[in-house]
Amino acid sequence: MSQKILVVEDDATTAAFIARGLDEAGFGVEQAANGRDGLFLASDAAVDAIILDRMLPGMDGLAVLAALRAGGITTPVLLLSALGTPDDRLTGLEAGADDYLAKPFLFGELLARLKLLLRRGNGATGPVTTLGFADLEMDLLARRVRRGGRLIALQPREFRLLEYLLRHPEQVVTRTMLLEGVWDYHFDPGTNVIDVHVSKLRRKLEEGGEPSLLHTVRGAGYRLGSA
Amino acid sequence: MAALSARLHRLLSASSTRLVFAAFAVQLLLVSLAMGSVYLAAEREIAARDQALVLELREDMIAAWRAGGMTEIAALVNARLALSGSGHVILLADATGNPLAGNLPGLPAGLAAGNDWQRLSLAGPSLQQGSYLVLLTRLDNRHLLLVGQAASRGDALLSAIWRALAASLALTLPAALLLALLLGRLSAARVAGIAGVAQAVTGGTLDRRAPRDDSNDVYDQLAGVINTMLDRIEALIGELRMVTDTLAHDLRSPLTRLRGRVERAQTSGVDAEALDGMAADLDRLLLMLTTALQISRAEAGIGREHFTATDLAELLADTADVYGPVAEEAGLALAVRVPEGLIVALHRPLIQQALGNAIENALRHARGASAITLSANAGPEGIDLIVADDGPGIPPDQHELALSRFGRLDPARSADGGAAGDAMGGMGLGLALVAAVARLHGGQVLLGSNHPGLRLVIRLPGVPLPTAAPPSAATAH
Numbered sequence A: 001m002s003q004k005i006l007v008v009e010d011d012a013t014t015a016a017f018i019a020r021g022l023d024e025a026g027f028g029v030e031q032a033a034n035g036r037d038g039l040f041l042a043s044d045a046a047v048d049a050i051i052l053d054r055m056l057p058g059m060d061g062l063a064v065l066a067a068l069r070a071g072g073i074t075t076p077v078l079l080l081s082a083l084g085t086p087d088d089r090l091t092g093l094e095a096g097a098d099d100y101l102a103k104p105f106l107f108g109e110l111l112a113r114l115k116l117l118l119r120r121g122n123g124a125t126g127p128v129t130t131l132g133f134a135d136l137e138m139d140l141l142a143r144r145v146r147r148g149g150r151l152i153a154l155q156p157r158e159f160r161l162l163e164y165l166l167r168h169p170e171q172v173v174t175r176t177m178l179l180e181g182v183w184d185y186h187f188d189p190g191t192n193v194i195d196v197h198v199s200k201l202r203r204k205l206e207e208g209g210e211p212s213l214l215h216t217v218r219g220a221g222y223r224l225g226s227a
Numbered sequence B: 001m002a003a004l005s006a007r008l009h010r011l012l013s014a015s016s017t018r019l020v021f022a023a024f025a026v027q028l029l030l031v032s033l034a035m036g037s038v039y040l041a042a043e044r045e046i047a048a049r050d051q052a053l054v055l056e057l058r059e060d061m062i063a064a065w066r067a068g069g070m071t072e073i074a075a076l077v078n079a080r081l082a083l084s085g086s087g088h089v090i091l092l093a094d095a096t097g098n099p100l101a102g103n104l105p106g107l108p109a110g111l112a113a114g115n116d117w118q119r120l121s122l123a124g125p126s127l128q129q130g131s132y133l134v135l136l137t138r139l140d141n142r143h144l145l146l147v148g149q150a151a152s153r154g155d156a157l158l159s160a161i162w163r164a165l166a167a168s169l170a171l172t173l174p175a176a177l178l179l180a181l182l183l184g185r186l187s188a189a190r191v192a193g194i195a196g197v198a199q200a201v202t203g204g205t206l207d208r209r210a211p212r213d214d215s216n217d218v219y220d221q222l223a224g225v226i227n228t229m230l231d232r233i234e235a236l237i238g239e240l241r242m243v244t245d246t247l248a249h250d251l252r253s254p255l256t257r258l259r260g261r262v263e264r265a266q267t268s269g270v271d272a273e274a275l276d277g278m279a280a281d282l283d284r285l286l287l288m289l290t291t292a293l294q295i296s297r298a299e300a301g302i303g304r305e306h307f308t309a310t311d312l313a314e315l316l317a318d319t320a321d322v323y324g325p326v327a328e329e330a331g332l333a334l335a336v337r338v339p340e341g342l343i344v345a346l347h348r349p350l351i352q353q354a355l356g357n358a359i360e361n362a363l364r365h366a367r368g369a370s371a372i373t374l375s376a377n378a379g380p381e382g383i384d385l386i387v388a389d390d391g392p393g394i395p396p397d398q399h400e401l402a403l404s405r406f407g408r409l410d411p412a413r414s415a416d417g418g419a420a421g422d423a424m425g426g427m428g429l430g431l432a433l434v435a436a437v438a439r440l441h442g443g444q445v446l447l448g449s450n451h452p453g454l455r456l457v458i459r460l461p462g463v464p465l466p467t468a469a470p471p472s473a474a475t476a477h
Helices: A011-023 A034-046 A060-071 A086-094 A107-122 A156-167 A175-184 A193-206 B002-013 B013-082 B153-204 B218-268 B272-299 B312-329 B348-365 B398-403 B428-438
Strands: A002-008 A026-033 A049-053 A075-081 A097-101 A132-133 A136-139 A146-149 A150-152 A172-174 A214-217 A221-224 B088-094 B098-102 B118-126 B127-140 B142-149 B306-312 B331-337 B343-346 B373-381 B382-387 B446-451 B454-460
Touching: A002 A034, A002 A075, A002 A193, A011 A107, A026 A034, A026 A172, A026 B312, A034 A049, A034 A060, A049 A060, A049 A107, A060 A075, A075 A086, A075 A107, A086 A097, A086 B348, A097 A107, A107 A172, A107 A175, A107 A221, A132 A156, A156 A175, A156 A193, A156 A221, A156 B312, A172 B312, A175 A193, A175 A221, A175 B312, A175 B382, A193 A214, B002 B398, B013 B088, B013 B098, B013 B127, B013 B142, B013 B153, B088 B127, B118 B343, B142 B218, B153 B218, B218 B398, B272 B348, B272 B428, B306 B312, B312 B348, B312 B382, B343 B348, B348 B373, B348 B382, B348 B428, B348 B454, B398 B446, B428 B446
Parallel strands: A002 A026, A002 A049, A049 A075, A075 A097, B331 B373
Antiparallel strands: A132 A136, A136 A146, A146 A150, A172 A221, A214 A221, B088 B098, B088 B142, B118 B127, B127 B142, B306 B343, B373 B382, B382 B454, B446 B454
């Protein structure tokens, strides 16, 4: 059964754009055009995640969020906002949002973040000591990485980057997700900071002539995958 | 008539007019007091002189009485009275008051002998009518002596003084009133001059300033303060105008390019490359707007509530970690030198961004540099976060320009001339944001020479927090 996403967004164009994208990605979509309906649907229906616009008529997005959290509803919420500064993000997260995305956004970014939220929701995994993907192995205790039998020497930052990618295999991770997840950076540095990091890591992973594992996803980011 | 009364009302209600009248009233009071005291002093002086005359006369009389008895004193009385215009009154009388010699027909009733001065109105055949100051003395059991002096001469003098005073008052008062009105007018005119400048500025003539006369009086000081305020307002408006102008100008080039790409796509079809170009232009536009917004918000002081205790060693190490590979790719080493345990309350994301911008500035502009060094230290003037390179540096006269919003330095300094792929290239917003973030923390940005190279210092005021403070809890994600 497909997962159901509630989209609370008053702008019809944006709402339709998100709904179509989610539908194409295989999700079931519920829609609400104002805060009150959104709160009603969120508390009633069994939704897996909520995409909530911050500025809504009737009832403000942050108020909806506060009401949800006060009612003990822990459904992951991704807050959308035209306010994109670090402070707005912090305010949103403090109000109980699980993630925050500034408008305008790329749908790829929204989808990647949404999938991350959904996975986090049901991923009650215990502490792991090893991570792996295809012929790539990472020993978190010894801080060693092997591909096939080949030992790959990584700098600490490359290790952290690869660890993040290995924890999200076959998922699209965007540049900003990497910045936030690996370095706790919450702004767009503007330059190709992340691209350089990734290409250095990719070079090391494929030094022995192995097939590519780290793919660039046009208009979105990167994906660790076998093809 | 109505116009006149309205004008009068306006005049009376004007605080300067009220002030003028109050000043005038005080002046009037002071002049009257001064004149009154002059009059009283003159009166006292004249009375004292009259009394001295009477006492002298009495002494002469008593001396004559003692020397030669009745004959001698009568002769003296007659001799003294023979002098015309002396103003004396003398009466030698027996115990019952019958006159024996002198110019008074009889002793006035109810007069006691002694040293008490009496003022009496007297008249007689050989005595001019008038007010007299008299003393009655008992010579022996059978003889009384009254001596006195006409007070009317003193009174005439006093009334002359009084007239003179009144006349001078009559002259001074209109002059004082005129002067007060004139002064009021003058001060009102100077205040009105300053108000006129304020009005002109409100009306859009931003470069008008209140005239100074360097007297340093209150009006001059007021003009000075107003001018300082107007300078600040003009600078702020100028900056705002520059931002909007430059923003409009800078937005124009990516928008024009985007327009061109769309047009090409409309005629010759869309390919992946065209879309990538459009996306890059849009990203550039969005980044410019976001940065401009962030600068405005930081300048407005928004975000102070999100300060967290942050370990600078950790912060700079993280920053170097993020930017290290980019620097390496540009052929520069990125080094960190920070003492352990330097913990400061700051807006972590914004400081990270400021440091990032400073590093990117160094990467972009420091042609021929070999290293960038991040460091921090606590000094008496505050806590310094330093980004230094060993490139060509910036001439001191261009430091301010470099920090102003959108300020662009000589493009020759830019290593890549602001290539299209570089979203912040040539935008000049980077350092302006650094300055705004520093100001948000109450600090400032200092540009200096690194001998060689540029040394950018973000100076935050205050002292480090105690090391016991928990390091910033990084937002878990």
